[in-house]
Structures are given as C-alpha cells and as structure tokens.
Amino acid sequence: MCYVSSPELMELSYSGYQPHTHSWDDFPRLRELLDAVRKALPGSRFNSVLLNRYKGGGDYVSWHADDEKLYGLTPEIASLSFGCEREFLLRKKKPKAALQGQGKTAAEEPLSKRLKSNTIDQHSFNLKHGSLLVMRGYTQRDWLHSVPKRAKATETRINLTFRLIMQ
Numbered sequence: 001m002c003y004v005s006s007p008e009l010m011e012l013s014y015s016g017y018q019p020h021t022h023s024w025d026d027f028p029r030l031r032e033l034l035d036a037v038r039k040a041l042p043g044s045r046f047n048s049v050l051l052n053r054y055k056g057g058g059d060y061v062s063w064h065a066d067d068e069k070l071y072g073l074t075p076e077i078a079s080l081s082f083g084c085e086r087e088f089l090l091r092k093k094k095p096k097a098a099l100q101g102q103g104k105t106a107a108e109e110p111l112s113k114r115l116k117s118n119t120i121d122q123h124s125f126n127l128k129h130g131s132l133l134v135m136r137g138y139t140q141r142d143w144l145h146s147v148p149k150r151a152k153a154t155e156t157r158i159n160l161t162f163r164l165i166m167q
C-alpha cells in the first residue's frame with residue numbers, strides 16, 4: 001500500500017493505519033493519471049491517491065467503507081484498475097438504527113430476511129484492466145465494499161483510488 005498526496009495533507013489515516021505519504025513530484029506517471037481522471041470526471045477535486053497491489057488471488061481487501069472523517073460526508077472516490085481482473089463487491093450496510101430500535105442484532109434477524117437482504121443488496125463488478133469505477137454520494141455511509149480472494153487470479157493487480165482529503 002502506498003499513499004501519494006499534496007504535501008500539506010499530513011494527518012492521513014487508512015483503515016486504522018497511518019501510512020507514510022509521498023509527494024506527487026516523485027511520481028510523474030501518477031500525476032498524469034490524476035489529470036486524466038480529473039478530466040474524465042468534471043467537477044472532481046481529487047488531491048491524493050492510494051495504491052493497492054494484489055500480488056495474486058490470495059491478496060484481498062475485506063469488507064469496509066472508506067468513511068474516515070478526513071474524506072468528508074459524501075466522498076467521491078475514483079478507482080482505477082490495472083492488471084489482473086478482480087471482482088469488486090458492494091453490499092448494503094445493515095440498518096443499525098432500525099435493528100437497535102427493535103432490540104435486535106443482525107444475527108437475530110430471521111434467516112429469510114437476512115437472505116433476502118443479502119441477495120437484493122449485494123452487487124458484483126468485474127474490474128478489468130483500465131476500468132474506472134466511481135463511488136460517490138452516500139456510498140460510504142450506506143454501503144460496504146470488498147475485493148475477495150480468488151484462487152484463479154494468479155497475476156498482479158494494481159488499484160489506484162483517487163480521493164479528496166479535506167483540510
């Protein structure tokens with residue numbers, strides 16, 4: 001994992017880590033990609049990129065939302081993929097408030113209801129070499145995403161997520 005951002009953005013955190021941040025000046029190719037993504041998404045204001053490398057099908061990212069405060073309430077995240085095609089899953093978060101209101105945890109929900117919500121509220125995307133996937137609006141507040149292990153994915157995949165870090 002590697003983070004590139006504008007020098008004034010110091011207090012970065014990612015899934016509980018405090019990654020070392022690099023300067024755009026050290027990665028001209030990444031800056032070119034930033035420009036291309038900005039052009040493709042008029043109005044976007046990305047100022048950082050996080051790079052994830054999946055060396056093979058055993059490398060994965062578990063269910064999470066990129067909902068850290070530093071990205072704001074409705075973060076726009078542009079995800080650019082290179083190399084091995086991998087599956088990207090989106091799953092609706094359980095409506096916590098509603099469950100708590102009834103004094104129930106997710107595990108106590110009737111199985112039929114859980115199955116129903118899982119089948120309806122999960123989506124799968126095959127992210128091919130060169131694909132651009134955009135998450136915006138309340139995607140991080142209301143949904144989780146993951147890149148699961150895939151035994152058949154033997155080649156390396158590089159994923160770049162362009163993000164706006166608020167100051």
Ligand SMILES: O=C(O)CCC(=O)C(=O)O
Binds near residue numbers: 050052066088145
């Ligand atoms: O590799 C991907 O497609 C997603 C990576 C991701 O979710 C993240 O870096 O937060």
Ligand SMILES: [Fe+2]
Binds near residue numbers: 064065066145
């Ligand atoms: Fe993510």
